[in-house]
Amino acid sequence: MTDQGNKPDPIFAFVTGTGRCGSSLVQETLARHPDVGFLSNVDDLVPLRGMSGSNNLLYRHMPASFTQKGRVRYAPSEGYRALEREVSPLVVAPYRDLTAADVTPWLARRFRTFFAGRAALQDKPVFLHKFTGWPRTGFIREIFPDARFIHVVRDGRAVANSFLQTSWWQGFAGPPSWGWGQLPSAYAGEWEESGRSFVLLAGLHWKMLEDAAQQAAAGVPPERWMQVRYEDFVADPRGKLSEMLAFLGLNWDPTFDAQVEKQDFLQSRTRAYADDLTPAQVAQLDASLGEHLERLGY
Numbered sequence: 223m224t225d226q227g228n229k230p231d232p233i234f235a236f237v238t239g240t241g242r243c244g245s246s247l248v249q250e251t252l253a254r255h256p257d258v259g260f261l262s263n264v265d266d267l268v269p270l271r272g273m274s275g276s277n278n279l280l281y282r283h284m285p286a287s288f289t290q291k292g293r294v295r296y297a298p299s300e301g302y303r304a305l306e307r308e309v310s311p312l313v314v315a316p317y318r319d320l321t322a323a324d325v326t327p328w329l330a331r332r333f334r335t336f337f338a339g340r341a342a343l344q345d346k347p348v349f350l351h352k353f354t355g356w357p358r359t360g361f362i363r364e365i366f367p368d369a370r371f372i373h374v375v376r377d378g379r380a381v382a383n384s385f386l387q388t389s390w391w392q393g394f395a396g397p398p399s400w401g402w403g404q405l406p407s408a409y410a411g412e413w414e415e416s417g418r419s420f421v422l423l424a425g426l427h428w429k430m431l432e433d434a435a436q437q438a439a440a441g442v443p444p445e446r447w448m449q450v451r452y453e454d455f456v457a458d459p460r461g462k463l464s465e466m467l468a469f470l471g472l473n474w475d476p477t478f479d480a481q482v483e484k485q486d487f488l489q490s491r492t493r494a495y496a497d498d499l500t501p502a503q504v505a506q507l508d509a510s511l512g513e514h515l516e517r518l519g520y
Contacts, residue, residue, distance in 0.1 A: 232259070232341045233348045235370045235470055236362060238438075240431040241354035242384035243376035244452030247485065249352040250289075251463060253298045254282055254481035257472050259344030261351060263299040269307060275343040282477075286484035300352050309336050313358070317403040319434045320361035330365050337366070348470050355431065359438035371442060372466060373435055376452040377520050378511040379504065382424035383495035393423045402427060412510060421503045425511050432514055451519060456487045 237252075239245035253260045262277045280296060281289065289297050302314045309332045313320070341349035362369050385391040392400040396418070397410070405413060409426045416422045439447050448469045455462045460482065467474060496504060 230347075232346060233368070233370060233471060234337060234341070234366045235348055235350045235372065236359075237350065237352040237372045237374060238357045238359065238435065239352075239354050239374035240376070240381055240428055240435075242381050242388065243354075243374050244455060245352055245354055245374040246291075247452075247487070248372065248374050248450065248455060248466070249298050249350065251459070251482065251485050252350055252466060252470075253278070254484065255348075255467065255472060255478050256282065256475050257347045258470075259341055259346035259349045260298040261301040261304065261340060263295070263297055265340070266299045266301045266304045269304070275345075277344060278346060282481055289484070290486075298350070298352070300354065305336065309333050313361075315401065316356060316358075317398070317401060319356040319438070320358045322360045322364035324361055325364040333365050348472060350470075357431075357435045357438040359435075360441055363442065368446070370446045370470065371439075371448070372469070373439065373447065373449045374452055374455075375432070375449060375518050377492070377495075378425055378428040378432070378515060379495045379499075379507045380492065381428045382421065382507055382511075383498050385424040385427060386421065387498070391424070391427075393420055393427065396423075402430065406430065406433075416506065419503075419506065421499065422506055422510060425507045429511060429514055432518070453489075453492050456489050456492070459485070459487045 237245050237249045249260075252258055256278060258278060260277055260281075262281070265277070277298075281298070284296055287293075289295050291297075306314045310329055312324070312329070313333065316324075337349060337351065357371075357373070359371060362371075385393065394400075397403070397405050397413075404410070405426060409429065413419070413423055413426060439449070448466065450462060450466065463482065464474060495507075499507075
C-alpha cells in the first residue's frame with residue numbers, strides 16, 4: 223500500500239541475535255543513517271508517541287558521549303516496556319520462539335499499529351528494530367510479509383561467557399525456571415552429563431537460540447535475510463555497513479561518514495572468554511559447540 227502521494231511504504235527491517243552478540247552495535251550504527259527510523263529508549267520509557275518523530279535527528283546530532291553505553295544516554299531501544307504496554311507481554315518474553323501460528327487478528331493489529339504508527343511519524347524509508355533472544359521471524363513475517371532481517375552471529379563461547387556475567391541471565395535457576403523453556407532432550411542429556419554446569423548451560427542456551435534462528439532463516443526468502451558475523455563487522459565496519467545498507471536499499475549518505483566515527487568498534491573482547499573461563503571450561507564449550515561453530519564459520 224502507498225499513501226495518496228504514491229510514496230512507497232517504509233521497509234520494516236529487524237536486527238536479530240541471541241543477545242550479547244553485537245546486535246546492539248549493528249542496530250545503533252545503522253540507526254545513524256539519516257534514512258533510518260527507530261524506537262528510542264525515551265519512547266520505551268515514556269508513552270508519548272509524538273516524541274518519536276525526531277528520533278533520528280536527535281540521535282545524529284547528540285555528542286557521541288551522550289549516546290554510548292555505560293551512562294545515561296539516548297539511543298535506539300528494543301522497546302520491551304513499550305511493546306508490553308502497547309502490544310502484549312507475549313511478544314516480549316515468550317518461553318519459545320514465536321511463529322506465524324501465534325498471530326491472532328487482535329495481536330496483528332496491535333503489532334502493526336505499534337510499528338507502522340511510529341514509522342509514519344518518522345517518515346523514513348527504513349524503520350529498523352531489534353529483537354534479541356528468540357528471532358520471532360515467523361511471527362513478524364505473518365504481519366509484515368516483506369520485512370527484512372539482519373541476523374547477527376557471534377562466537378558461542380564469547381556469548382556464553384557474556385551471559386554468565388550479566389545480571390539478567392537466569393540460568394542459575396535452571397530449566398525451566400530460567401524463562402527459556404525446557405532444554406531439547408539431546409541438550410538436556412549434555413547438561414546432566416556435565417554435572418549441570420552453568421558454563422555449559424550458557425553454551426547450550428546459545429545453541430538453542432541459534433538453532434531457532436537457522437530454522438527461522440529457512441522460512442525467509444534469501445533476499446530478505448542477511449547474516450553478519452560480529453567478528454567480521456568489528457574487523458571491517460565500513461565494508462560490512464556498506465553491505466547492510468545495500469541490503470536495506472540505502473546508499474552510503476555522505477553525512478553517514480561522520481556518524482560512523484562516533485561508534486567504537488572494539489575487537490579486544492572477541493576472545494575474552496579465554497581469559498574469563500578456565501581451560502577446562504573452554505574445552506567443555508569447544509566440545510559442545512564445535513559443530514555449530516564450524517557451521518557458522520568459526
